[in-house]
Amino acid sequence: MTATPKRSSDTKVLGCLGGCFGLVVVILLVVFGTLYYSLKFGRFAAAPRTDTVAHLGGEPALLLRIAPDAPTAFTPAMLDAAGASTYNGGIFRMFRPYEGTVVVSIPPGGAGAEIAGALSMPRGAAFLKNYATALRPELEGRGFKITAMNVEGEESGVFSIFGDVNLPKEAGPLRAEAWPAPLEGAAPALEKSHFVEFYFDNRNGDGALAATAIAQYGGEGGEESRDTGDPIAMSLLSQVRIIKGLRFVKMAWGAIDFSPSGDLNVTTRIAAKDEVCAMFLMAGLGNAPAEMKKVLQEAKLAMSGDFVRSGDSIVGTFTFHGVTAWMRDWMNEYNEEYQKSSPNWVEQLMQP
Numbered sequence: 001m002t003a004t005p006k007r008s009s010d011t012k013v014l015g016c017l018g019g020c021f022g023l024v025v026v027i028l029l030v031v032f033g034t035l036y037y038s039l040k041f042g043r044f045a046a047a048p049r050t051d052t053v054a055h056l057g058g059e060p061a062l063l064l065r066i067a068p069d070a071p072t073a074f075t076p077a078m079l080d081a082a083g084a085s086t087y088n089g090g091i092f093r094m095f096r097p098y099e100g101t102v103v104v105s106i107p108p109g110g111a112g113a114e115i116a117g118a119l120s121m122p123r124g125a126a127f128l129k130n131y132a133t134a135l136r137p138e139l140e141g142r143g144f145k146i147t148a149m150n151v152e153g154e155e156s157g158v159f160s161i162f163g164d165v166n167l168p169k170e171a172g173p174l175r176a177e178a179w180p181a182p183l184e185g186a187a188p189a190l191e192k193s194h195f196v197e198f199y200f201d202n203r204n205g206d207g208a209l210a211a212t213a214i215a216q217y218g219g220e221g222g223e224e225s226r227d228t229g230d231p232i233a234m235s236l237l238s239q240v241r242i243i244k245g246l247r248f249v250k251m252a253w254g255a256i257d258f259s260p261s262g263d264l265n266v267t268t269r270i271a272a273k274d275e276v277c278a279m280f281l282m283a284g285l286g287n288a289p290a291e292m293k294k295v296l297q298e299a300k301l302a303m304s305g306d307f308v309r310s311g312d313s314i315v316g317t318f319t320f321h322g323v324t325a326w327m328r329d330w331m332n333e334y335n336e337e338y339q340k341s342s343p344n345w346v347e348q349l350m351q352p
Contacts, residue, residue, distance in 0.1 A: 046094075046122035047157025051192075052101035055118050055158060059187060060103035061206035062214075064198045067099040072257035072265075073195040078324040097121045104210040111172065113165045113213035115144070118158055125151045125159040132161060165213040172209075174240065178247040179205035183273060188253040196256035200249070208246040215242060248277035250312075262324035266305075270314040282309045289318070301326055 053065060067073060100119040107114060119128065129151050132139070140146055144165050152158040182204035190197055200207045215238065254268035272278035285307050296303050305318030 047120075047125070049098040050118075050120040050152075050158045052099050052118040052120050052158070053190060053192070055120075055152070055160070056101055056103050056116050058103065058105055059201070060105045061201050061210040062104040062198070063101065063190070064103075064196070065099065065101045065190065065192070066196050067192075067194070068097055069099070070193065070195045070257075072193075072259070074258050074324075078258065078262060078327075094122065095124050104213060106206040106209045109172070112167050113210055114162070115165060115213070116160070116162045118160045121157045121159065123157065125157045128159045132159070165216055167209060167213055167216065171212050171243065174243045175205040175209055178208070178243055183250050185250065185271070188251050188269075191255070194255040194257050198254050200252040202246055202249050202251055205243070205247075207249070207251070208243045211246060212242050248272055248281050258324070262322055264320040264323040266316070266318045266320070268316045270316075272312045272314065275312045278309055278312045278314055282307065282314060285314070285316075296320070299326070 053063070068075075098120040100117065102115070102117040105114045105116070119125070121128070129149055132149055136146060136149075140163075144163055146161065146163040148160075148162045150160055152160060185203060187201045187203075188199035190199065202208055250271045250273050252268065252270045254266070257265045259265060270278075270281065272281055289303070289306050293303050301323070302321040303318060304321070305316065307314055307316040
């Protein structure tokens with residue numbers, strides 16, 4: 001009769017010790033997990049934001065800046081209102097980049113183009129470098145060669161990548177013929193308040209060469225050259241089309257933003273060489289909005305806006321209505337079709 005309380009007391013002690021041991025194991029796992037993450041992937045606490053445009057510096061011919069944390073940025077919450085709190089306060093926000101910038105510059109001589117990119121992240125910059133290193137064979141080829149990839153210190157949270165693209169030998173002489181002397185004026189100014197913002201500086205023809213470099217890397221030579229990874233020999237006709245086609249443009253700027261109602265707003269400003277060039281550009285752009293509306297109508301989307309010319313300047317302001325609603329409907333239709341076509345693995349496993 002006296003042995004039962006003793007066994008009960010021993011059980012409680014063992015249970016308490018087991019609970020304490022389990023708690024210690026959990027604490028050790030958290031501590032060592034945090035240490036491992038910090039050593040392998042960089043700092044665990046959020047890194048400060050870095051201005052990636054200033055970080056890359058220089059005077060590029062092409063610049064593209066994306067800010068996923070901008071007030072007008074697209075977020076998954078636009079497609080699923082129920083997931084707004086998860087996106088804004090969960091793991092997405094922990095790793096969501098502050099901003100990223102890609103620039104294309106033309107060094108003196110115009111024999112090639114330099115492409116650089118920088119991504120400012122609160123966490124995971126070192127992990128991104130490891131991932132990009134593994135994908136290096138896929139990123140290179142088609143005339144593009146990576147020269148450096150690095151994380152600018154553990155505290156910065158900035159991943160940078162640099163590379164070169166060889167330009168066709170005819171590109172330089174074509175540029176010299178179309179731009180015998182640089183045009184006056186300053187490069188377009190960035191506002192840095194948009195979801196997506198870009199500019200194109202073509203005052204001395206560097207913008208045209210940058211566009212040629214992008215076409216070179218994009219596979220203008222065809223799928224065969226993409227598969228082999230060999231440098232692509234662009235046709236002389238393609239070079240002439242790009243360089244001559246941009247000879248009327250002095251510079252351009254544009255921005256893309258989402259509105260709270262789910263519309264996509266696009267604004268662009270084009271500065272031509274002179275008023276006559278602006279008239280030529282306007283003649284080419286005149287039918288573009290009407291043609292775009294026809295294409296969008298087939299996709300059940302609506303667009304409003306147009307190009308307006310004033311002197312040597314052209315401004316385009318457009319709104320694509322209900323874009324996020326269209327994306328949400330498309331995703332729902334895709335998920336329904338996928339569920340119908342994909343096998344039900346649970347039911348298959350339950351079958352005898």
